[in-house]
Amino acid sequence: MCLIAFAWQIHPRWRLLLAGNRDEFHARPSAPLARWNDLPIIGGRDLEAGGTWLGITETGRCCVVTNVRDPRDPQQGASRGLLATDFLAGVNDAPTHAQSLLATATDYRPFNLLTFDTDHGFYIGNRPEARAQLIEPGVHGLSNADFNTPWPKTKALMNRLQAWLDAGHEVDFAPLFRALANEERAPDEVLPDTGVGVERERWLSSAFIRGEQYGTRASTIVAIGYDGRALIVEQRFGPNGRFQGQTELPVGWVSAA
Template identity: 75%
Template sequence: MCLIAFAWNVHPRWRLLLAGNRDEFHARPSAPLARWDDAPIIGGRDLEAGGTWLGVTDAARCCVVTNVRDPRDPQIGSSRGLLATDYLTGRADAASHAQQLLRAAANYRPFNLLTFDAQAAFYLGNRPEAGAQSVTPGVHGLSNADFNTPWPKTRILMQRLRDWIDAGGDTDFAPLFEALADEQVAPDAQLPDTGVGLERERWLSSAFIHGEQYGTRASTVVAIGHDGGGVIVERRFGPLGRLVGESLLRFGDLPSP
């Protein structure tokens, strides 16, 4: 993933509400949202490295990973996508997993990781050094920088999520997908300097990245209830933002409407 906003223990129905975009090269092979045949994971799948960028389980666990944007940092180490699959298929709770991963975090390519279970949520990262912190109740954001770094698109998506919650949003996720589809470019004065040049910073500053070779591949909303039931919805896009599919899966104990 490259842009995430989530609400942890804020909504009266949903323990976790998460909205995010995955930006990637369109040529990189990926499988759409599905229940995996070989693991208890519900999510999309990177067919090149075998992992996932976002997944959930019927035990109401969720995990999402982003890269860290720094062209000066060599992309050396194990695939980031394996971090998510390892957590989702493992038995350790979020707190225990965080302590265990700290010891091995330096072995992976630059990453940000969010883990959720029924009791706790954690942020973990390995740049500039390995670190972990418990997530407090509230609305938070993550992109290709440190946790809650106030990049314009992150701040805007967090506010759109707050607005949806304040307006009584429950199962109509259309406003969240509209927020994820925002192609507004941030003013130059608000752009971060991540070493990719001004033109590319502008292009990457919108929530939805529109491109022929690289861009937003998937927009996803996850909602996990305090009762353990949940729903995950994925919209998939091809080159130049063309919608190519949408999937919705229920998991846990959530009854059908």
Template identity: 75%
Template sequence: MCLIAFAWNAHSRWRLVLAGNRDEFHARPSMALARWADAPIIGGRDLQAGGTWLGVTDHGRCCVVTNVRDPRDPQLGVSRGLLATDYLGGAASATTHAQQLLRSAAQYRPFNLLTFDAHAAFYLGNRPGPGAQAVTPGVHGLSNADFNTPWPKTRVLMQRLQDWLDHTGTDDFTALFDALADETIAPDAQLPDTGVGLERERLLSAAFICGEHYGTRASTVVAIGHDGRGLIIERRFGPNGRFDGETTLQFGESSVT
């Protein structure tokens, strides 16, 4: 994922509401949102490395990963997509997992990771060094920088999620998908300088990136209730923003651990 806004324990019905876009090269093969046959995971699948960028489980766990935008970093190490599958397929709580991952985080390619279970949520990263912090109740955002870094598109998506919580908060996620489809380019004065050049900073500043070779491949909304039941909706896109389909799956149990 490359843009995420989420609300953690900030709504009377939903424990977690997450909206995010996955930006990737269109040539990289992936599988659409589905229940995996070989693991207790519900999510898309990167067919090149075998992991996922965003997934959930029937026990109300959720995990999402982004890279860190730094062209100076050699991008060496274990695939970050495996971080999500390891968490979702494991039995460790979010708290225990965070403690354990800190010991091996440096072995992975640059990553930002969000983990959620029935009781806790964590942000973990490994640039400039391994770190973890518990997520507090409220609305938060993440892109290809540190947790809650106020990039323009992150701030906008967080605000639109807050508006949805304040005025909707039901099963109608139209406004969240509208926010994820926003192709507005941020003003130059608001752009970060991540070392990729002004033209690319402009391109990457939109929530939805519409490109021939690189762009938004999937827009996803996850909603998990306080009872552990939820749904995940994925809209998929091809080159130049071509709509390639939508999948909705329900999951969860009335009692989660």
């Protein structure tokens, strides 16, 4: 993923409500949202490295990963997508997993990771050093920088999510998909400087990235309820933002509690 906003433990129905965009090269092979046959994961799948950028499970776990935008940092190490797969298919709760991952976090390519179980949420990152942070209830955002870094598109999506919450929505996700489809670019004076040049910063400053070779591949909403019911909806896009379909999967997991 490259842009995420989520509400954690503050919605009356949804324990976790998450909206995010995955930006990637269009040539990279990917499978759409589905239940995996070989692992207890529900999500899209990177067919090149075998992992996922976002997934959930029938037992109420969720995991999302982004890269860190810094062309000066070599992209060396294990695939980031395997971090999500390992958590979703694992048995450790989020706190135990976070502490364990700190020991090996630097073995992976630059990453930001969000992990959620039925009680806890964690942010784990490995740049500039390995660290883990408990996520407090509230609205949060993440892009290709540190957790809650106020990049313009991150703040804009967080504000749209807060407006959705204030309006009392439960299952009308259309306003969130419209927010993820926003192509408005940020003014130059508020652009981040990540070392890619001002033209590319402008292009990457909108929520939805439209391009022939690279752009937004998927927009996804995840809603996991306190009552043991969940819903994940994925919209997919091809080169130049061409719509390629939508998948919606209800999940009826039963809490062990």
